[in-house]
């Protein structure tokens with residue numbers, strides 16, 4: 001165990017590498033954050049592993065996706081803190097990933113006609129008002145549910161950690177919404 005726990009999964013740090021005759025070697029690691037508290041919660045570590053697997057699955061191999069690293073890192077911090085429900089931390093992670101790629105659904109305005117949304121239908125990765133949702137299949141969200149998804153998506157890190165009042169959206173519904181975001185990612189591949 002030359003590097004101790006520094007090369008464990010989810011350890012963040014600066015990795016110094018050097019080139020030998022045939023391959024690259026790791027010289028040392030300056031650990032910045034080890035996410036040890038996260039690793040004490042089985043459900044949180046499972047979710048972190050899912051996010052990591054998505055990053056591998058939905059980004060190009062051998063192509064640096066540095067733009068996603070801060071999103072992943074800060075999402076792990078939210079998950080570790082336990083201040084946001086895990087299902088909502090998941091929604092937040094994928095929504096911010098999609099926003100980074102210009103693919104996140106607009107949570108405030110109808111995709112069809114642009115009116116400000118109250119209750120809405122989440123269908124094929126977009127939100128629609130009652131007028132535009134005729135004939136579409138999807139998840140129906142109350143104005144409050146949609147507002148909560150909006151809040152946890154766009155609030156900055158510190159404000160999410162300080163959020164007052166527990167979100168009321170059903171966790172199963174939030175998970176279904178998140179799966180729709182993941183479908184947007186998989187459809188791109």
Ligand SMILES: [Zn+2]
Pocket residue numbers: 110111112113114115128129130131132
């Ligand atoms: Zn509309």
